[in-house]
Amino acid sequence: MNILIVTPHFWPENFPINNVAKHLSKKNNVSILTGTPHYPNPKIFKKYKNLFSLEKYENIKIIRIPIFLRKKSNFFYISLNYLSFILSFFFYKKKIINILNSVDTILNYGISPITSAIPCMYLKKKI
Numbered sequence: 001m002n003i004l005i006v007t008p009h010f011w012p013e014n015f016p017i018n019n020v021a022k023h024l025s026k027k028n029n030v031s032i033l034t035g036t037p038h039y040p041n042p043k044i045f046k047k048y049k050n051l052f053s054l055e056k057y058e059n060i061k062i063i064r065i066p067i068f069l070r071k072k073s074n075f076f077y078i079s080l081n082y083l084s085f086i087l088s089f090f091f092y093k094k095k096i097i098n099i100l101n102s103v104d105t106i107l108n109y110g111i112s113p114i115t116s117a118i119p120c121m122y123l124k125k126k127i
Contacts, residue, residue, distance in 0.1 A: 001028045002102055004127075006120050007109035008067070008085050010034040011057050012045055017109040025059040031100060032060055033119065035067035035085050042071045052092055054099065063099060065092055082115045089119040093126075103127045 003024055010032050011018045024030050037045040044050055050066045068084035070077040089096070106123055110116040 001104045002031070002100075003028050003105045003107065004031045004033060004100060004103045004123065005107045005109060006033045006116055006123075007111075008035050008082075008116050009039050009109075009111065010037070010062065013037050013039045015109070015111075020109075021060055022058060030060045031103070032062045033089070033096065034062060034064055035088070036064055036069075038067075038069050042069050044069065052095065061099075063096055065089060065096075082113060086115055086118050089122075093122070097123070097126055100127060 005017065005021055005024075007015075007017050009015045009017070010021070021030050021032060036048055036050045048064075050069070052066060053064045055062045055064070065085070065088040067088060068077075068080045070081040100123075103123065106120045108114075108117045108120045
């Protein structure tokens, strides 16, 4: 089965979805749509640039889209961070759809708020 997980945070960031994806990838083709790793620091992790990229982690295909980093923990910067995930998705949607080709199931790991589900709803209709 082809599974897509949409989440703003994924490896090397430390979130429970990393373990879920590893477990699912043992018997399925798993792809992740995520942002550039930066949590909990307001800086991008070393070796990453805030650009569209593809990579592999174990048996998992990772599609990274650029996001606005939350430089401060205030409403404005946090809102820009969440909104940039959605806007970046729509900017790269054709490229993302071509990479994914076909998906049987879409899972969303939306910690807070649920805005990361918006790309899921769009992809549900297009793939």
